[in-house]
Amino acid sequence: MPARLVELLQHLVNGLSVGTIYALIALGYTMVYGVLKLINFAHGDVYMVGAFSGYYLAGRLVPERAAGAPPPGLAGATLQAALVTLGAMAVCALLGLAIERFAYRPLRGRARLTSLITAIGVSLLLEYGFQLQPIRGLPVAFPPGPTPRFFPELLPRADWSLGGVSLSNYDVIGLAVAVALMIGLQLVVYRTRFGTAMRAVSFDPKVAALMGIPVDRIIAGTFALGSALAAAAAILNAVPRPQIHPLFGLLPGLKAFVAAVLGGIGSVPGAMVGGLALGLAEELVAGYTASSFKDAIAFTVLILVLLFRPDGLFGRARVEKV
Amino acid sequence: MRGARGVAPVAILLALAACERKRPAEGVAAAAPAAAAPAPGQPLLLGHVASLTGNEATFGDSTEKGIRLAVDERNAGGGVAGHPVAIRTYDDQGKPEEAAIVATRLAVEDRAQVLLGEVASKRSLAMAPIADRYQVPMVTPSSTNPKVTVENDQVHPYVFRVCFIDPFQGGVMARFARQTLHLSRVAVLRDVGNDYSVGLADFFLARFRALGGEVVDDESYKAGDQDFKAQLTAIKAHRPEAIYVPGYYTDVALIARQARELGMAQPLLGGDGWDSAKLFEISRGALEGSYFSDHYSAEDPSPAIQGFVSRYRTRFGAVPDSMAAMGYDAARIAMDAMARARDLTGPAIRDALAATRGFAGITGTISIDAHHDAVKPAVVLQVVNGAGKFVAAVQPD
Structure with a gap:
């Protein structure tokens, strides 16, 4: 293959790999916005907590192997990886429930700005709470403090070179798991009673309540679902890119928010497409122009979308009913 | 709670008083040294x-x-x-x-x-x-x-x-790359948010060019980034013989790993920001054969x-x-x-x-010079079996 094509394909592989992470985080933003019209700025930090939950769980579940001991079989490693991922998703679902119950629910019905400011407060609480020194007497070093930790390799890494384009099993697994989760989410939203109730709440919470839909429970469930997806994204990201620290959810969180706006905030397929598009745009801009623009591109996209298509790619301009 | 609330203003007042007391001392500190x-x-x-x-x-x-x-x-x-x-x-x-x-x-x-x-x-x-x-x-x-x-x-x-200082340190690695390793094409990957990394990259580039070498790419990252593959893929396409990464050890180790994952075998070059046992732990062998400049070597036989x-x-x-x-x-x-x-x-x-x-x-x-800097030799170390091995000592110009 010509060198230029190899380079382009490699950029596409890299961009998709990062884009799936943005897409999974963006789903949490978009679902919460859909039901509450609230931008949950703490979502990027839920993603961070997901990575640390996985880190601590892996530390318990995957014991340090003695030098020379045989590596665990692929089946065993897969089981461990699945357990770590599901465990982290459960922890984050609980965290999502707690944040909704204690930070947002008491403010429901107040001005929307109040909740937004609270969201920023929750975000800072998680970021700086996790930077405190570990509490003595806990079985794990928690909070982790500001020193970065390194996520263990849950599965043995395999690298392939296809005509010069490097690809690893992590990229493939990451994409497969992300797509599976998104299809699952789409089924939940459109094929289950919970999903129907969620869409009803999104359409009009007051009328939904009159129809006997338990609005508070549906909102709590939405938070749990979105937070669990963030945890899955965190594990998928932390295995190939192992550095985790308390502030590392900040930028992916902001970028995923941009991805959600790009796709049309409130739209599930929009979040997926927005995430992938943003990952690719970042990669191509960094690869072909100056790499110092890499982080700027997301916010340039945000400004352009807000200027020219405020409803995003998949958003429908709705007429406000009076 | 009420008690705690009462304490806060008092603490602030005390702090202010401390500042107030300090301020007059600034101007006359030399006149009142005994204090x-x-x-x-x-x-x-x-x-x-x-x-x-x-x-x-x-x-x-x-x-x-x-x-x-x-x-x-x-x-x-x-x-x-x-x-x-x-x-x-x-x-x-x-x-x-x-x-x-x-x-x-x-x-x-x-x-x-x-x-x-x-x-x-x-x-x-x-x-x-x-x-x-x-x-x-x-x-x-x-x-x-x-x-x-x-x-x-x-x-x-x-x-x-x-x-x-870095004009010397950057020059040491440029000279080593050009004259000892005989490299003619290098790329640079620098941490844009870090005065040290930006400065060192500039000094290295200037010297390497002055010695007749070609800088084929100059990319940047930010400390704490997770993913460096966009930059590394761009660098790979320019086929440099080595990559100068004057960052701190955590980022450098991750960059090295991702470079190897992309099938890049070039040695990495760096500065004293690499010097940490963590570098070898995090990089898991990805830096074997790479070189960095440093202040001293623990292998030096001097008593x-x-x-x-x-x-x-x-x-x-x-x-x-x-x-x-x-x-x-x-x-x-x-x-x-x-x-x-x-x-x-x-x-x-x-x-x-x-x-x-x-x-x-x-x-x-x-010896402290007029710029309050020390003029000292540097060493170049090579990563061998997860440790920095002494390769060369470079005297100040």
């Missing part, structure tokens, strides 16, 4: 600002160990001018704003005689104006960016360093270095990296200056520091 000098027998305080946690946690940790060793040895020999020497260390978590806060605290509240730190140039730059304002001499062990001591052609009167290495190893159970050696030298220079100073006020210690000539340090003979 700052401790009574005979009272300990002299070295205030250490260190990144004990954060992305560069080993920098602070190693420097602290080096300082402790130097101070304990000095105290065993009777201290400085009849005073024992004490150390107070605050963690800045690797953040410049925290470094500024704790440096102020050491200068104002703890009344440290000398500030030691930081390792990272970015954080030393945050401390430098504080040292000047409170007239507390500051000795940075290993900040190599020129701006730390000389900003806008003005020498910071109270800021000194005991290491070489001074071997003596230091064995004392440090007995005490802390590890081979001292160059941050430990620089911390040791910085503390010894600071104590030597306090011993020579006409009294123990900031300006007197400052004058003694500026007059340091031919001090036999572990990392070379240290």
